[in-house]
Structures are given as structure tokens and as C-alpha cells.
Amino acid sequence: MEIGISTFAETTPDVLTGKTVSHAERLRQIVEEIKLADAVGLDVYGVGEHHREDYAASVPSVVLAAAAMQTKQIRLTSAVTVLSSDDPVRVFQQFATLDGLSNGRAEIMAGRGSFIESFPLFGNNLNDYDALFEEKLDLLLNLKENEIVTSSGHFRPSIQDRGIYPRPVQEKLPIWVASGGTPQSAIRAATLGLPLTLAIIGGSPLYFARIVQLYYDVAKKAGHDISKLRVASHSHGFIADTTELAVEQFFPSTAAAMTKLGRERGWAPYTREAFDDARSSEGALYVGDVDTVAKKIIYLFEHVGISRFFLHMPVGSMPHDQVMHAIELLGTKVAPIVREEVARLKSV
Template identity: 70%
Template sequence: MANKSAKIEIGISTFLETTADPATGEVISHAERLRHAVEEIVLADQVGLDVYGIGEHHRADYAGSSPAVVLAAAAAMTKRIRLTSAVTVLSSDDPVRVYQAFSTLDGLSNGRAEIMAGRGSFIESFPLFGYSLEDYDELFEEKLDLLLAIRAAEKVTWSGRHRAPIHDLPVYPRSVQEPLPVWMASGGNPQSAIRAGVLGLPIAFAIIGGMPESFAPLVKLYKEAAARAGHDPEKLEIATHSHGFVADTSEQAADLFFPPTQAQMNVIGRERGWGQPYSRATFDAARSLRGALYVGDPEYVAEKILLLRKNLGITRFFLHVNVGTMPHREVLRAIELLGTRVAPIVRQELARS
């Protein structure tokens, strides 16, 4: 499990974006973006970040259809950083293969693998793998049940509606960690928070809009459900995932991060019928102290993380870099600043308090 001696873990999440560069129109290849990801993970390990997560997607503007494979490529080149999906779309995958992929990663990394399981906010994987969106909720519940059964015992007996039954069969390889960490991911659904609490699983909230403090009632629901189910809520871990970027100055961070963010948010907005295009005014409001964007110089981003810790009691923070395609050197610089400047400020402040 995560290092309990640390007051808070800080890391990176990414979807391995391959969108058109808003300045040049160039589109990076999937292959190049995958190699960049390995460089990012190695750097994140070197500068002392705690975790790196890759989200699973199956569309042209993201290269991360197989997070475990990318993370495994970096496992042998890193020593300490934890390696996780962010998220695994469990509803459209096979829990046996998910466990095997991440237990393999766990072996290669000597006990640093994690699974973050979710329904997925993008739905391309459902028709791709032959699942109906009418079964969206039931698929997740059933497959999470199987995944937890697999990690709990070497031999599994299980039956459900959406997958062939398993009768006293073993699943290998077994993970180094016992149990292999499984987080639940939520975009703010109360039932997801309650389910995670009942199961005693750590939870990760995706906070990409509004005010992060508005998630406090969900944290309360989560802890109350855990307590009712007999789990110690003080031992549970809570993560958040938020878009953001760090540069030497706040003005530089905003100017670098806005164009690719605007381009990608407008693409998603058109797909989902959001109506108004994403504007600089919307962006600037979101990077205010109580907003959901963590964009600024190291001191400002650290201040926002500390406020998040105060309001939600988080034990882990993911900075999602980047939302759209950005120059690789700028992404590496942001990772360096997060590890060498932001994280030390946050940790020192928490140690003092």
C-alpha cells in the first residue's frame, strides 16, 4: 500500500494526449507520446514524486490504451515511484486480465503497482469490446466484485451475468503486495463514494470543475459508509485528480497551459453538448485559489494543495499534466518543479502543523 509515513503523496496523472499542437497544428505520434511518458515517469521518480498514473482511453487523441504496458516500461528504470492506472475502465475489461497485468507490473516494480478502477467518463471502450451502455452500472459492480475476489485468493470461484463463471481456478502471477492496491475512482457520484466506503477501498475523486471544497459532503458520505461497514475511516486514503501546470511564474504557467486546455476542452465540449466554448475568463476563474485548476508558480500551487488538504483531508494529490498537447520540455519542467519545489513546500507545511 501507499507509504503511510508520508503526510501526503504528490504525483502526476496523464491520458497521454496526442492532440494537435494549438500553435503549430502538428500532431505527435502515439509512439512518440508513449516514449515521452516513460521519460516523464523516470524524471518524476528522480525528483521525488510519489506516484504516476495513466488513464485508459481508446480514441485517436490519447495514446494510453494499455496503461500497464507503459508503466512496465518504466518499472525497471525507476526505484521508488508508485505506478498506477488512472483509471482502468473496468466495466469493459476482463478482471482476470486486469489483475494479471497489474500483478505482473507489481513483480517488475517490486511492489509498486496499483489499480484505479472506474466506469470511465469516455465510452469508446464499450462498443469496442462488445458491451452495452445499458449495462453501464451493473458491469462495473459485477467486475469489481470479481477483481476483489481474485486479489483476495489464489483460487477463485465466481459467477455473474456478464462473464463466464470461474470454478475453483487459480490466477497467476500473484502480486508482490498483499493485497494489490485497488482504488475506486469517482467523478462525484454519491453512490460511488458510498460503495468505496462499504468496501473499505481508497477513493480518488476527479475534480475538474467548480470548487474542490464542494466535494466535502462526498468525503463525509465515504467515511460514514466505511464506519458503518466496520472499517476505520481514519485509515482510508483519499486522492484527488485535478488539471494543472507549474512553471517558474504564474503568468508563464497560465499562458503555456491555456491554449492546449482550451483546444481539448472545446473538443470534449462539442462531443458532450456543453454549449459555450471554453474561454480565457473561464480558465482564469478556475485557477483562482478556490477553483479547480492548479495552475501557477510553485508557491501558489502548493498553497492550493494545502487548501485542498484542509478542506477534504486528502492523502494523495494528482496533478493532471497535460490536458492537451504541450511541448515535452515544458511538461518535464513542470514535473521537475512539482517534485523539487511544490512537494517540499507542502510536506514542510504539513510537518509544521
């Protein structure tokens, strides 16, 4: 059972002070967060790609590379790379470079993106949303398997017997498929034999049990060894010394960020009632003290079948010291409880 952190590098105004940290400062904070996550024994840290003012990390590989030389064990991944609007050759080269700098700790989490700013920015048509991803994922997997590549497609110029360098330290650079939980995405990942990351950020996590089962069923029919496949969850949350303090610190920024996003997408404003419902025992929000969060992660393992858990924090902008303390608690307190219980459950 792997446990880690993911971030979108938010640079929204602090709801209490009204101040906004610069993109540069937020990027430096993330490097500090990765260093701490490594020091406290977390398994993975993921940085998401966005192309808008309220997020600082448009090139996750560069942020991760800045931390690679200052860490020893933690795996470093995008969360996600918006592959549909990028060049798979450059993506592979960036993460192969990261793999060299980190001595074999790089991963790619490829997705289509829930934000669309990168499509017009890089000259892509949103009408090609699905076709772009399918073609570019096919090329990325070709690059993973082959040093000398020949490829042709509709959206990118052809490649004829060209070497792609540098090569990663790992024999096969890990590539995950990120999904919001649609059956189509699970089927795609399963058919290709790729690990799957599910964004479990709303509703009941138990819904995703059927998606995970579908994933394994399709993978087995496709001839893949399902014992080697993994499923991760990406879920919002926060940890403090007490549940009351966690709620007090996490709710304001979360409500502000979700309400802002809601205005863009036509959702209702985010309420305290929705927040409290989501942090209940069967909700998708992992907010509370050490025991509360550990129990919810174990519940997710038992009832959904995940093998990697990303705690996504902060949502919106929070004081950096609060985030650092939450990372420390996740690594030193929550992770040992979860790992011990998961090991016991597997041995039964």
C-alpha cells in the first residue's frame, strides 16, 4: 500500500488574509513539501499540470526535477500530464530526464484534463478531445517500449526510425492512466495493461468499487497478469492534531476554491453541509485527525481495492506551515497505521 501527496500548486488568495503567494514562491514551497514527504517516509508525490493564473505548475517535470536531487526514496509523478495537448516525445524526454536525475523514481500520470485551457493554448481543437488522447497515448507507449521509433498519426507529424533520448534509468518508465471514474477510461487502461488512477473527490467512494472490478475483469480478459496491475485513488483531504482543528483549517480554503470552480462550471456554491457530508465515514473527503484519516484510507482499501492513495492538499491556498504539518502527520502517523492494517488484512 503506497501513500503519498498530490498538489495542483494553487495560488489563490488566502481567505483569511487576502494575500496571494507568487508563482515562484509556491513552486519553491512545493519543493520543500516533496523534501519533507521523502524525509517522513511517504511513497510518492504528484504535481498536476495547469495553464491558468491560479495554478503555478504548468510543467510538473521541472518542479519534480528540482526536488529530485534533494530526495532519496520518494517516487515523483505528474498528477496529471495533460497528454492530449502535449507532444508525447517531449513528455517522454522530460520524464526520462527526471528519471535520470532521480535515479529511477519518475512516473507519468497521463490524462485528458478536466481543465481545457491547454487546448487553445497549444493549438488543439476541443472537438478532438478523445481522439487526441488515444493517438498520443499510443505514441507515448511506443516510446516507452522502443528506443528507435516509427510512428504516424493524424495529429502529429510522423516519426521514421528515429532514436528517442535520453532513455530512462528504469527499464520501463511507469505510465498511469488518470480517470475521473468513467467506465470507458477503466476499460482503456485495462485493455492496455496500464495502472489506473481514479479521482475519488465526490459522492460515495463505494461507487468506484464497480469501476475497479470492471478494470480487473477487462484486464484479465485481455490477457494481462492482474496481480501486477495497480489502482490508485486521488482524494482531497487534510490532517491536523485534532479533527476539529483540521476542519477549522481546511474548510475555508476548500469552500472558496470549490465555489470559484463551481461558478465556472455551473455548480451550486460549496456549503458547510456538503463539506461535513463528504468528510463522514463513507464520504470522499479525508479530513480529520490521524485515526480518522487512517480509518478512511483502510476502508477504501477494503471496499474499493486501491493499492496507492494520494492525499490531495491543499484545496485552494493554505498557510504553508499547516500543509507541512499535515504532510508530517501523514508520513509519521497515518501511513504506519495504514500499512500495518493492510498487511494484516492481506495475511488473513
